Amino acid sequence: MRRFEGDDGSATKAGDAPRRRPNSWPVRVLRVLVLGAVFAIPGVPAAFVLMPMPRGADGITLCMPVVGPMQQFAEGMEPELEEIVHIHERVHAEQCRRLGPVAYARTYLDAEGMMELEAEAFCAEARTLKRRGKDTGPWVSRIIETLYFDYPHGNDLSYSDVVRIVGAWCPPPDHRSSLPIHP
Secondary structure: OEEEOOOOOOEEEOOOOOOOOOOOHHHHHHHHHHHHHHHHHHHHHHHHHHOOOOOOOOEEEEEEOOOEEEEEEOOOOOHHHHHHHHHHHHHHHHHHHHHOHHHHHHHHHOHHHHHHHHHHHHHHHHHHHHHOOOOOHHHHHHHHHHHHHHOOOOOOOOHHHHHHHHHHHOOOOOOOOOOOOOO
């Protein structure tokens, strides 16, 4: 007795072991990854453009493979705030290009790495204000407080760690400020 076995048109005798297709698990995994990338590359940017801004955010930068940095900004900001937010997000776009999407994501997932990336962006804002002749002490103090209290870091970082990280990126406060940023 012969029976039909599969798509290749082969027939086997009863009792014969069925032939295994040449597909191995690495080939299947590769197919899934390729199909995932094919659908994700256009899908994630489309979703990013269509999604509303997260509550409380003035700007957001997404670092995508192939596409690069994608940015979205809140509407209705005051002109001075809008400029500062654009400076901050421009730094994140530069970080994305400099590190690449994988290293950028890996860095952002590490508590200290995320603080470094954010401190660099926030401190670019402070440098802009310093060039305009403003006292940056209160601004730097606010950066430290924002990073320590509003950004997730678990028990990985202490307040003094955040002060150290911000101090490495921010301009030192001018002589009018009494805020020490280096402990």
